[in-house]
Amino acid sequence: MSALLDVEELQVTFGRTAAVRGASFRVERGETHCLVGESGCGKSVTALAVMSLLARGGQRSAKKMSFAGTDLLSLSDREMARLRGNRMAMIFQEPMTSLNPAFTIGSQMAEVMTRHKGGSRAAALDRAAELMGRVGITAPGMRLGQFPHQLSGGLRQRVMIAMALMCDPELLIADEPTTALDVTVQAQILRLLAGLKRELGLSILLITHDLGIVARVADHVSVMYAGEVVERAPTAELFRAPQHPYTRGLLSCVPVPGRVQRDRPLGSIPGVVPAIGPGFAGCAFRSRCAHADETCARAIPRRRAGDAHDYLCRLEPDWAELQPA
């Protein structure tokens, strides 16, 4: 069966800056795919490019970008607008900035429905109330009449999720949906998303910087660095046998509760992400990599480490077993 979302060789540029440089990934039906990486790695821009929501000046091109058999690259703005919010929906990090403060929750939710599917406002409000119950909001009737500022951060994010579900989308793109929330609320929201995926057969493209979230919710992972997908793998395999030096470095930076050695420094990655200008070639991680040599300035091969596991590096799979760290 073909993937729900299939992106090959996506390039996004803003003027002379390349934000995404040949990213390829597939979101299978009914799975959660995580794009993970640090700020500026291009993960959010990738999602916006898929939704055709790039800021002015952003140029996208790709070898392939298909959604449920539809070629997204050939759609007109009008056709894309019909798809967006309808068959593919998106939720963002800060729900307060994506909700209109001047309208009630109910009217904002109903608009999604009446705009895409037509029908009466009353029917749309019924659907909104039903979905609010589904995402764990108590007393939906009262909430529909409230304004965004009257809700807590966790409730607002639940409203955003309910709103995204109004038209029964096949794909939900969630860009750092829990980053602005407390850990306790984060766990509740992620449980909710996992439940929706299971019960509604929803596919989720989840964008996050948090490897803890990736480990707990993703089926497949794409690790992004400086606009490239540097490693792709099924989740368990990525954590068991990470291959790319950047992935390994990231994993060593995360303090794990209960396994803390307080007298020893945390692993860290020295240096900063380089600026990628026109004509940049080779591995973008080489300036921070302990294993870099002169070949890293040339084209880097994509190596296979398993069935669905590949990475972009000159080193052979399981190179670290050959030499002490």
Next chain:
Amino acid sequence: MTAAIEVENLRCEFRVHTGLMSAEKRVVAVDDVTFSVPAGSVLGIVGESGCGKSTLARLILGLLKPTAGTVLVDGKRLFDLDRKARARLIQPVFQDPFASLNPRRRIKDIVALPLAAQGTFSRGEIERRVGGILERVGLSAAMGERMPAQLSGGQRQRAAIARALVLEPRIVICDEPTSALDVSVQAQILNLLADLRRDLGLTYLFISHNLAVVEHVASEVAVMYLGRFVERNETDALFRKPRHPYTQALLESVLTPEPGKGVPDIGLGDAMPDPSNIPPGCRFNPRCRIAVERCRHEAPMPMARPPRGMVECHLA
């Protein structure tokens, strides 16, 4: 051993108007908090947003006047000291280094400002000290010539740390110092803070919502809920055997990078804590999964727990 920070029965109230016509509400942000931090140690404070942890930081820095109670820093009452003396004793490092650095000044001028404000240092002395501290936090002299916008997030936080340490204070209040940073950079900054503490003998009050980070840096941890410390203990003891149901829920909600475990059901429910409407009895009871009748009308008192801690719960 002398305590670097001693806080007794500290209380801080705010009066807020929620609407044009509505009555004034009282928000108790910090409610009868007592603790001390031994010199050279790190007290970590964790809790959700709105629990009062940043208000506590501002009270200890002397930026807010408490409604009741006392704060002693290095044995002195902060309100008896003038601003210059206070600045030599205690300094903050805040979450967002972009918001806390003047965007129109060079990094070395920003770091020099606390020295210049003292009015007792010669120009040569200021230059020497600024150069020394920039090098100590890992910023080159060339970085010192730049503007904040030309630095990365991690470099800006290094500059903020340099500014905090240039007067050689004894005590540093770190309020979410790595929350705005990427993990790889967060690790660099945490390692730097740990080195500085060891080499300079500093005392930290370390506020964070990230329990894993707190476990890494703190020698003792306090868990704050709606303005009170509901549990406090040595870090190992608290993480190995959390006693308060809220501490347990907080620890369970940390998503460790362990695939296959799924997202835990922490069972806290939807009742969000509201500091303007603190429930009677135990303030945690509406969210507590083991609450009994007694919890709904009788507030628990702090009870000592080994090795050197306390907990506020009838059932712990």
